[in-house]
Amino acid sequence: MRMNTTEECLIKFYTAFAAGNAEQMNTCYHRDATFHDPAFGHLDFEEVKAMWKMLISRSKSLSIEFEIFEVNENHGAATWVASYPFGKNQRSVVNHVHSSFEIENGLILKQRDKFDLWKWSRQALGTPGLVFGWTPSMKKQIQSKSKKMLARYMSET
Numbered sequence: 178m179r180m181n182t183t184e185e186c187l188i189k190f191y192t193a194f195a196a197g198n199a200e201q202m203n204t205c206y207h208r209d210a211t212f213h214d215p216a217f218g219h220l221d222f223e224e225v226k227a228m229w230k231m232l233i234s235r236s237k238s239l240s241i242e243f244e245i246f247e248v249n250e251n252h253g254a255a256t257w258v259a260s261y262p263f264g265k266n267q268r269s270v271v272n273h274v275h276s277s278f279e280i281e282n283g284l285i286l287k288q289r290d291k292f293d294l295w296k297w298s299r300q301a302l303g304t305p306g307l308v309f310g311w312t313p314s315m316k317k318q319i320q321s322k323s324k325k326m327l328a329r330y331m332s333e334t
Contacts, residue, residue, distance in 0.1 A: 182283035184248040187255055190285065194257075195241040199230040207284035214274075214290035216297070217327065218320040224327060225288070231330040236261045253278040263301040270300040294319065 186205050193201035203226040212225040220228060233239065243257035255276045263270045272292055279287035294316055298306030309315040 183253045183280045191243040199233045207286045212288045215294040217323045227331045
């Protein structure tokens with residue numbers, strides 16, 4: 178049975194992700210694409226492309242496992258697990274993510290990633306994440322730092 182364009186796009190995206198190929202991942206996005214997740218908040222097309230480049234370039238031992246499901250011509254969903262060391266202390270993180278996609282002309286128009294930010298922050302940040310990771314103020318702080326890091330990366334590349 179032939180795959181539809183949504184499934185082809187998502188397989189290409191996650192296969193490239195697992196291979197650490199941000200350039201290939203970014204060819205899967207529509208020029209009007211938007212992205213949202215708990216760590217970065219809302220990103221536009223240029224920001225999401227830069228985010229993947231930045232994250233992959235800074236992660237020396239990233240491991241990705243994925244499963245794609247619920248695909249039709251305009252929507253798709255996937256679950257994936259990213260395992261990687263984080264930050265200057267190289268804390269071990271295993272992040273379980275659910276992604277939903279809106280597809281237009283075989284390209285990702287909207288991507289929304291959901292994961293437990295408190296669980297992530299406990300792993301990535303240690304004690305501060307354990308104590309404060311569930312709070313709205315910590316979420317704002319994480320998003321602010323992530324956006325500043327991304328803006329700095331974009332200005333340097």
